[in-house]
Amino acid sequence: MLALLPQLVLTGLTVGSIYALVALGFVLIYTVTGIFNFAQGEFSMLGALICATLLATHAPLALAALAAVAAVAAVGAATERLVVQPAFGGHPLTLIIITFGASMVYRGIALMVWGADPYALPEFTPGPPLILFGGVLGRQALWAIGLSVGVVAALFAFFTRTVWGAALRACADNAFASRLVGISPRRMSLFAFTLSAALGALAGIVIAPISGATYDMGLALGLKGFVAAVIGGLGSAPAAVVGGYAVGLIETLTTGYLTPGYGDAITFLVLLVVLFLQREGLLRGARRRAA
Amino acid sequence: MARGGGRRRTLWLVALGAALAALPVAAPSAYALTLFNIIGLYAIVTVGLVLLGSSGQVSLGQAAFYGIGAYVSALLAKDLGWSTLATVPLAIVCVAGAAYLVGLPTLRLADHFFVLATLGVGIIVNVLMIQMVPVTGGASGLRDIPGLGAWGLRVTTDRQFYYVVWTCVLAAVLVARNVTSHRTGRALRAILGSEVGAAALGIDVARYKMQVFVLSAAYAALAGALYAHYVRFISPSPFSLYASLFFLVMAVVGGLTNIWGGLVGAAAVTVLDQVIRAEMPLVFPRVGGEYQTAIYGILLIVIMLFFPAGLVRRALDLGRTRREADGQA
Numbered sequence: 245m246l247a248l249l250p251q252l253v254l255t256g257l258t259v260g261s262i263y264a265l266v267a268l269g270f271v272l273i274y275t276v277t278g279i280f281n282f283a284q285g286e287f288s289m290l291g292a293l294i295c296a297t298l299l300a301t302h303a304p305l306a307l308a309a310l311a312a313v314a315a316v317a318a319v320g321a322a323t324e325r326l327v328v329q330p331a332f333g334g335h336p337l338t339l340i341i342i343t344f345g346a347s348m349v350y351r352g353i354a355l356m357v358w359g360a361d362p363y364a365l366p367e368f369t370p371g372p373p374l375i376l377f378g379g380v381l382g383r384q385a386l387w388a389i390g391l392s393v394g395v396v397a398a399l400f401a402f403f404t405r406t407v408w409g410a411a412l413r414a415c416a417d418n419a420f421a422s423r424l425v426g427i428s429p430r431r432m433s434l435f436a437f438t439l440s441a442a443l444g445a446l447a448g449i450v451i452a453p454i455s456g457a458t459y460d461m462g463l464a465l466g467l468k469g470f471v472a473a474v475i476g477g478l479g480s481a482p483a484a485v486v487g488g489y490a491v492g493l494i495e496t497l498t499t500g501y502l503t504p505g506y507g508d509a510i511t512f513l514v515l516l517v518v519l520f521l522q523r524e525g526l527l528r529g530a531r532r533r534a535a
Numbered sequence: 536m537a538r539g540g541g542r543r544r545t546l547w548l549v550a551l552g553a554a555l556a557a558l559p560v561a562a563p564s565a566y567a568l569t570l571f572n573i574i575g576l577y578a579i580v581t582v583g584l585v586l587l588g589s590s591g592q593v594s595l596g597q598a599a600f601y602g603i604g605a606y607v608s609a610l611l612a613k614d615l616g617w618s619t620l621a622t623v624p625l626a627i628v629c630v631a632g633a634a635y636l637v638g639l640p641t642l643r644l645a646d647h648f649f650v651l652a653t654l655g656v657g658i659i660v661n662v663l664m665i666q667m668v669p670v671t672g673g674a675s676g677l678r679d680i681p682g683l684g685a686w687g688l689r690v691t692t693d694r695q696f697y698y699v700v701w702t703c704v705l706a707a708v709l710v711a712r713n714v715t716s717h718r719t720g721r722a723l724r725a726i727l728g729s730e731v732g733a734a735a736l737g738i739d740v741a742r743y744k745m746q747v748f749v750l751s752a753a754y755a756a757l758a759g760a761l762y763a764h765y766v767r768f769i770s771p772s773p774f775s776l777y778a779s780l781f782f783l784v785m786a787v788v789g790g791l792t793n794i795w796g797g798l799v800g801a802a803a804v805t806v807l808d809q810v811i812r813a814e815m816p817l818v819f820p821r822v823g824g825e826y827q828t829a830i831y832g833i834l835l836i837v838i839m840l841f842f843p844a845g846l847v848r849r850a851l852d853l854g855r856t857r858r859e860a861d862g863q864a
Contacts, residue, residue, distance in 0.1 A: 280647035327836050335727075336646045337593055338839050341787060344595075345835030348780065352829020463776075467658070470651055509662035512655035519652055520640035 250379035252500040253493065258385035258454070260492020261392035265447035266469030267476065267484040268399065269440030274478055275416035276436040277429075279328065279339050283347035284444055285466020286354075291316045291445025292457035293354060296363035305368060313445045319350075320441020324434050332430075347462070354459035362456035365449070384453045391450055395443065396485050403481070412436065464508075468495070471515045555701050559694045568693045570809065572765065575700035576758045578801035579707050581785040583754025586711050588791030589720070590747045591727040592646065596637075596653030597755045597782045599660035600630045602774025604756030605763035606664065606671060609680040612764070620685040623760040627753050634752030635745065642744045657779050664771035676770025683764045696765050703761065704798070707754055711794045714750070723747065727792065755782075777828075781808075784831045790844050804831075 266284060273281045291312050298308035323346055331338050367384045374381045403409035414422045415432040422429060447465070448457070455461065468491050476487030494514055499507040562568045580597055587594055608626035611617045641652035664671050671677065683690040683699060690696050714720060722743050725733035734740050763769050781804070789800025811827050 280651070327840065330840055334843065335591065337588075337591060337791070338843060340593065340647055340650055341783070342836050342839050344780075344783075345832040345839065348828040348832030348835065350832075352826050352832060355826045356829065467654070471655075474648075474651065503666070505666040506662060509659045509666075512659050515655045516637075516640070516652060519644060519648055 247378065248500055250377040252379075252496045254376060254379040254381045254385065256493035256496035257489060258381075258388050258492070259451075259495065260489035261389045262447050262451045262465070262488075263468045263472045263491050264392050264485040264488025265395060265443055265450075266465055267472035267488045268396070268481055269443035269447075270469050270473045271476070271478060271481055271484040272412075272440040272443070273436050274473070276412055277328075277433045279343065280470075281437075281440070282340065282343040282466065283323065283350060284440065284469055285462035285464070286347045286350035287316050287320060287441045287444030287462070288448030288451070288465050289354060289457070289459065289462030290319060290350060290448070292365065292448035292452035292461065293358050293363060293459070294445075295449045296365055296452065296457050297358075299365065305366070309446075309449050312449060313442050316445035317438045317442040320444075321434055321438040323441070324437035328437070329430065329433070332433075347466070351459060351462065358459055360459065362458045363452070364456055365452040367453045382454070384450075388450045388454070391446065392485070392488075395446065396481070399481060408435070468511060471511055471518075474515060475518050552705065555705070556698075559697050565693060568697060570805065572693060572697055572700055574802045574805045575697070575704050576762050576765070577782070577785060577805055578704050578798045579700075579758040579761075580755045580782050581789065581797040581801040582704075582707050582711050582794060583751035584782055584786040585789065585791060585794055585797035586714065586747050586754070587751040588786060589715050589727065590723045590744050591730070592642075592744060592748065593650055593783065593786075593791070594653040594748070594751065595650055595776070595779045595783065596655075596657035596660075597751070598774045598776065598778035599653075599657040600634060600752040600755035601759035601762070601778065601782075602660060602664060602769075602771070603630050603633060604759030605769050605774070606677075606759075607756075608760035609677055609763040609769055610670070612681045613677065613679065618685055619681065619683045619760075619764055623683075623757065623764075626760040627756045630756035630759075631749045631753045634749045638745050638748045642748060643741055654776070654779075657776055661771055661775050664774065671771070674771060676768060678768050680763055680767045680769065682767060683761070690764075700761055700765070703757060707757070708794055708798060711797075714747075715794060719743065719746070780828070780831065784835060787835055787838050793844070 266288060269287065270281060270284045273279055273284070294315050295308050295312035298311055299305065303311070327342050327346055328339065331342055367382070368387050369383050371383050373383060374386070403413055411422070411427045412432055412435065414425070414427055415429050419429040422432070448461070451465075469488070472487035472491045473484045474487070475490055476483030476485070478484075491511060491514075495507050495511055498510040502510070558571060559568055562571065580601055584594065584597055604626045607629050608619065608622040611622040611625060612619055637652065637656050641649050644652075665674050667673075683696070690699055715723060722733065722738045725736060725738055726740055726743060730740050759774075762773075785800040785804045786797055787800070788804055789796030789798070808827065811830060815826060
């Protein structure tokens with residue numbers, strides 16, 4: 245029973261780091277615009293599949309990955325400009341349905357372009373896995389954990405050390421007051437969508453060598469990302485990262501110790517419990533002032 | 536004026552009832568009759584979703600309620616041999632209870648948390664249907680479910696089922712019309728406009744939202760139970776997230792707050808789905824499965840951006856403006 249634990253924890257941390265990246269992108273859009281972007285997971289799917297296609301043309305991995313991240317960032321910006329921006333100020337329901345519609349469009353288009361068969365991405369640095377506390381940690385898993393920690397550190401520096409980061413934080417804190425000092429909430433919203441699409445794409449590219457890339461991978465990834473973000477309270481990036489690791493650990497531990505098929509059900513049960521505990525007002529950072 | 540409007544509405548209803556009653560006789564084929572039956576089932580779910588929309592809520596878990604309704608009624612009728620006259624209402628009660636439990640913690644939260652919670656419930660229920668093999672039969676489903684029947688009368692043909700399901704549709708629409716046109720309806724419209732404003736007027740927002748949510752789940756359960764006894768075989772796949780999305784598209788096409796629109800939306804999207812399934816493989820030969828989602832996604836976005844009140848209301852408004860213009864000319 246206990247012999248299994250190190251392996252499960254290592255696997256949990258690996259998938260958790262991916263969920264953390266998705267959750268980060270999600271929280272970024274939510275705090276800046278107040279929009280629940282249901283298409284977040286699809287950015288990861290697009291990143292992984294575009295990267296796989298570029299690799300098939302014998303492009304070097306780093307170049308393919310960068311180009312894929314840039315392409316998906318453009319998709320994120322286009323999504324914001326074409327379908328989200330025009331609906332600003334409408335009923336919250338409108339925006340929820342629109343982002344859900346966008347996720348369906350991306351999934352459908354991906355199915356038409358790439359088909360239903362999974363694509364394999366090579367590991368970034370092939371080689372024998374590490375043995376840690378009696379568990380096996382693949383090299384790609386190290387990449388996943390390392391990249392997510394690195395991205396969180398970079399984001400932290402960005403938010404605290406740069407003018408753009410400060411502008412984003414200002415907009416998240418009070419959009420109206422930001423406008424008074426010359427920050428355009430619309431431009432910040434575009435920026436948040438672009439950045440979080442790039443984060444999502446990165447998550448997809450890193451996890452694809454482990455799980456494969458399919459047109460429907462975005463749904464599960466996105467949902468786990470939401471759960472992670474909600475567990476983290478939706479207001480802060482570090483909490484979302486912790487939430488991501490929590491979801492990853494819960495998922496692997498329950499599939500390891502309980503019957504395998506129930507993993508998804510338990511993740512969402514945790515979500516319901518968290519929602520139940522939060523109630524109104526307990527949710528710090530989730531209340532926003534209108535622009 | 537009000538009396539005249541009432542009389543005209545009654546006339547309309549009688550005409551619609553007569554047209555619906557005559558439809559199976561005029562149906563060109565058995566396929567058309569099956570399609571009408573499916574539309575009827577979807578219409579019940581969609582009208583429930585529209586009721587929910589009237590309070591500014593949207594659910595992505597309707598397929599779960601639809602599915603629980605189907606499984607509960609099917610299991611009671613198949614394993615315990617109970618009459619469908621008892622199992623269908625029992626299924627509805629079970630689902631209403633489940634919806635109450637889901638709504639209790641989540642309806643107080645902001646809109647998107649409620650959507651997320653219903654989405655989560657949908658996924659949990661679908662996982663349970665697949666995993667609880669001893670009860671639900673797992674992925675291979677349940678076979679040999681008894682058909683509808685009571686007092687020695689059995690519903691065996693498509694035509695008989697047509698009358699059962701469309702009677703339920705009309706009843707569902709009338710109940711929904713009643714709910715949305717009186718005190719509750721005014722309260723719901725106030726909540727749709729502004730929850731805070733409604734609460735300030737003394738409207739018990741949480742209670743009204745809960746009632747509408749439970750009612751919408753009950754509608755889905757009724758449709759699910761009827762479905763189980765109609766097809767007489769159920770498996771988890773028609774109750775997945777994809778089905779919830781499909782119901783949402785129907786409600787949005789009809790207009791999220793328009794009861795009759797829900798009926799039209801269900802019919803339009805069901806027919807559209809059949810057309811897409813028939814035509815799309817000719818355009819994209821190598822894809823199978825859920826490629827229609829792209830079209831439905833575009834439909835959702837375009838409607839929400841340009842016709843938030845739904846295509847049906849839009850068409851009605853256009854017709855009215857034209858009539859008024861004619862009247863003045």
